[in-house]
Amino acid sequence: MTEATTTRIDRRFAAVRAQNRAALVTFVMAGDPDPETSLAIVKALPAAGADVIEIGMPFTDPMADGPSIQAAGLRALGAGMSLRKTIALVKAFRETDADTPIILMGYYNPIYIYGVDRFLLDARAAGVDGLIVVDLPPEEDEELCVPALTAGLNFIRLATPTTDEKRLPKVLTNTSGFVYYVAVTGITGSAIGDYAKIGDAVARIKGHTHLPVAVGFGVKNADSAETIARSADGVVVGTALVDALKGSLDASGKATAGTVEAVAAKVREVASGVRRVAKAAA
Amino acid sequence: MSAPTLNSFRTGPDETGHFGLFGGRFVAETLMPLILELEAAYEAAKVDPGFASDMASYLAHYVGRPSPLYFAERLTEHCGGAKIYLKRDELNHTGAHKVNNVLGQILLARRMGKTRIIAETGAGQHGVATATLCARFGLQCIVYMGAVDVERQKPNVFRMKMLGAEVVPVQSGSKTLKDAMNEALRDWVTNVENTFYCIGTVAGPHPYPAMVRDFQCVIGREAREQMLEREGRLPNSLIAAIGGGSNAIGLFHPFLDDPGIEIYGVEAAGHGLSSGLHAASLTGGRPGVLHGNRTYLLMNDDGQITDAHSISAGLDYPGIGPEHSWLHDVGRVNYISATDEEALNAFQMMSRLEGIIPALEPAHAIAKAVEIAAKKPKDHLMIVNLCGRGDKDIFTVAEHLGGME
Numbered sequence: 001m002t003e004a005t006t007t008r009i010d011r012r013f014a015a016v017r018a019q020n021r022a023a024l025v026t027f028v029m030a031g032d033p034d035p036e037t038s039l040a041i042v043k044a045l046p047a048a049g050a051d052v053i054e055i056g057m058p059f060t061d062p063m064a065d066g067p068s069i070q071a072a073g074l075r076a077l078g079a080g081m082s083l084r085k086t087i088a089l090v091k092a093f094r095e096t097d098a099d100t101p102i103i104l105m106g107y108y109n110p111i112y113i114y115g116v117d118r119f120l121l122d123a124r125a126a127g128v129d130g131l132i133v134v135d136l137p138p139e140e141d142e143e144l145c146v147p148a149l150t151a152g153l154n155f156i157r158l159a160t161p162t163t164d165e166k167r168l169p170k171v172l173t174n175t176s177g178f179v180y181y182v183a184v185t186g187i188t189g190s191a192i193g194d195y196a197k198i199g200d201a202v203a204r205i206k207g208h209t210h211l212p213v214a215v216g217f218g219v220k221n222a223d224s225a226e227t228i229a230r231s232a233d234g235v236v237v238g239t240a241l242v243d244a245l246k247g248s249l250d251a252s253g254k255a256t257a258g259t260v261e262a263v264a265a266k267v268r269e270v271a272s273g274v275r276r277v278a279k280a281a282a
Numbered sequence: 283m284s285a286p287t288l289n290s291f292r293t294g295p296d297e298t299g300h301f302g303l304f305g306g307r308f309v310a311e312t313l314m315p316l317i318l319e320l321e322a323a324y325e326a327a328k329v330d331p332g333f334a335s336d337m338a339s340y341l342a343h344y345v346g347r348p349s350p351l352y353f354a355e356r357l358t359e360h361c362g363g364a365k366i367y368l369k370r371d372e373l374n375h376t377g378a379h380k381v382n383n384v385l386g387q388i389l390l391a392r393r394m395g396k397t398r399i400i401a402e403t404g405a406g407q408h409g410v411a412t413a414t415l416c417a418r419f420g421l422q423c424i425v426y427m428g429a430v431d432v433e434r435q436k437p438n439v440f441r442m443k444m445l446g447a448e449v450v451p452v453q454s455g456s457k458t459l460k461d462a463m464n465e466a467l468r469d470w471v472t473n474v475e476n477t478f479y480c481i482g483t484v485a486g487p488h489p490y491p492a493m494v495r496d497f498q499c500v501i502g503r504e505a506r507e508q509m510l511e512r513e514g515r516l517p518n519s520l521i522a523a524i525g526g527g528s529n530a531i532g533l534f535h536p537f538l539d540d541p542g543i544e545i546y547g548v549e550a551a552g553h554g555l556s557s558g559l560h561a562a563s564l565t566g567g568r569p570g571v572l573h574g575n576r577t578y579l580l581m582n583d584d585g586q587i588t589d590a591h592s593i594s595a596g597l598d599y600p601g602i603g604p605e606h607s608w609l610h611d612v613g614r615v616n617y618i619s620a621t622d623e624e625a626l627n628a629f630q631m632m633s634r635l636e637g638i639i640p641a642l643e644p645a646h647a648i649a650k651a652v653e654i655a656a657k658k659p660k661d662h663l664m665i666v667n668l669c670g671r672g673d674k675d676i677f678t679v680a681e682h683l684g685g686m687e
Binding site for chain 1: 298306307308309310311312313314315316454455460461464467468471472473474570571572573574579581583584585586587
């Protein structure tokens with residue numbers, strides 16, 4: 001791969017692999033619980049151990065999310081968050097961090113209404129590296145995936161337990177950056193039933209692609225992160241961070257002095273689990 | 283096809299599930315294999331004579347079809363214009379058109395070996411129809427219903443429970459139909475192996491809009507035959523209420539290629555279009571993506587879905603089926619709207635003049651039918667889809683009218 005075609009995401013996964021460990025991918029909702037605190041949280045993530053940052057774009061009707069992330073989105077919208085402000089948040093983060101990859105994750109409608117071309121232009125200019133859009137399967141690639149790849153952004157696709165051998169090549173065709181394996185059939189925040197199956201699933205995906213495979217859904221603490229780090233190139237944690245944030249809010253749902261630290265502490269805890277696993281040299 | 287003029291309005295969707303710009307399959311990857319499996323199963327069922335004969339038999343002996351096409355003599359006299367016929371789908375078993383579609387989907391679910399049925403419901407009519415057929419075929423039934431709707435449609439909640447269904451009140455978002463649909467999709471993503479999602483309207487990812495339409499087209503096919511038999515000619519106009527739009531498309535679709543026929547879809551204007559408190563997606567919304575398809579939606583400038591408002595729980599949805607969005611854009615169907623107040627007036631008028639208590643949903647169609655009929659000549663034949671009966675709404679109406687003396 002030439003320097004011109006590598007992205008921050010490619011470079012970061014390569015760097016982490018060189019350290020013989022898995023990457024920690026952290027998810028937080030943009031604007032939760034308010035835009036200012038949210039920016040402070042995102043800024044605190046790399047030092048706490050996040051290798052890659054996913055930022056949720058709030059949406060009123062997140063049909064694949066569980067109660068924790070639904071509530072996070074509504075807190076953000078209630079505090080005046082919008083897609084425009086989410087892009088501005090990334091821009092502000094980039095002023096202090098030039099290397100940590102940023103992925104925007106969410107649903108298609110706000111992007112569609114913002115305007116696909118304008119969104120890609122503004123997101124790239126702000127320093128966004130990749131997109132995960134939950135309700136755009138490969139069947140709808142012409143909508144956003146293909147234009148995003150053309151614009152130089154990674155388009156990260158979800159693979160799930162229902163993505164069988166026959167379908168995997170279709171799912172992987174326009175995927176770049178990494179593959180996000182959703183370890184359960186269910187909404188975000190669901191518990192993983194059988195960790196043993198994860199290794200098999202990752203191996204199955206790796207039979208079809210050279211991309212790193214990150215595994216998410218169900219990571220709650222250092223131990224579950226450690227377990228997943230054994231079989232995956234990356235460990236995704238989201239609901240546990242959102243729950244830590246929520247636990248730090250005051251009775252009216254507003255940020256407190258402890259909010260940023262509550263999220264950072266949870267990231268450190270999960271990162272310690274990830275770093276317990278020494279992976280074979282690449 | 284890029285022909286500048288359309289030879290037919292009845293060929294959609296294309297093989298990727300699009301009606302022009304609208305429709306599609308905007309779902310999470312977890313659901314994609316399920317939707318493809320459903321599409322294949324439905325395509326196989328469509329060409330299986332056994333499936334068609336099962337449908338015909340249950341429609342005749344269990345649902346009670348054909349529903350009558352009734353000449354509303356006193357309503358016609360009252361308006362002094364067009365001759366108004368009512369397509370009496372409120373006489374179906376379970377009291378609305380919803381059962382036509384549910385029967386088709388439940389027979390399909392049985393063919394696919396699914397044992398657990400989930401559904402969303404607004405007014406509760408789709409939930410009742412689903413609970414009924416699940417009882418009939420011994421299937422587990424879970425119905426998601428917005429907590430607000432659980433409160434305002436209590437009789438239907440009780441009916442569903444009597445039929446053995448589990449009714450789950452949905453507390454998220456605006457606690458109405460759209461949130462019930464979100465929750466049903468979350469259930470489906472979680473229970474992929476044994477679960478069939480029985481969608482109640484012509485929305486959702488492909489193949490639902492086309493499949494639900496096909497099951498509802500029995501309304502229009504019957505009406506066509508019945509009108510030819512009664513009057514020796516086709517109707518001059520059709521009119522139906524629209525939430526998601528399943529009763530409307532069921533009546534309209536078999537007539538779309540008859541160019542002389544005026545077709546009217548009536549959305550819910552709530553407190554009035556200018557109030558912002560309405561459910562008129564076509565009149566007051568714009569194209570966007572929600573619940574698996576692109577269609578007209580009520581939203582703000584950030585693409586966040588806004589709450590719909592209607593006195594009728596069945597119309598209280600911020601979107602509309604994608605085929606209606608397309609028919610709107612190509613101009614084949616005229617989409618208009620009726621307010622809560624107009625629907626309440628029509629509800630009372632129909633009850634007093636014809637001895638038929640309509641549901642609040644078709645009361646919106648009746649409100650506009652009365653206005654349009656008055657301007658038409660006496661030889662103008664109009665069909666109004668009376669898609670549901672009003673027993674479920676008497677408490678809501680009583681509350682608005684300050685009780686009945």
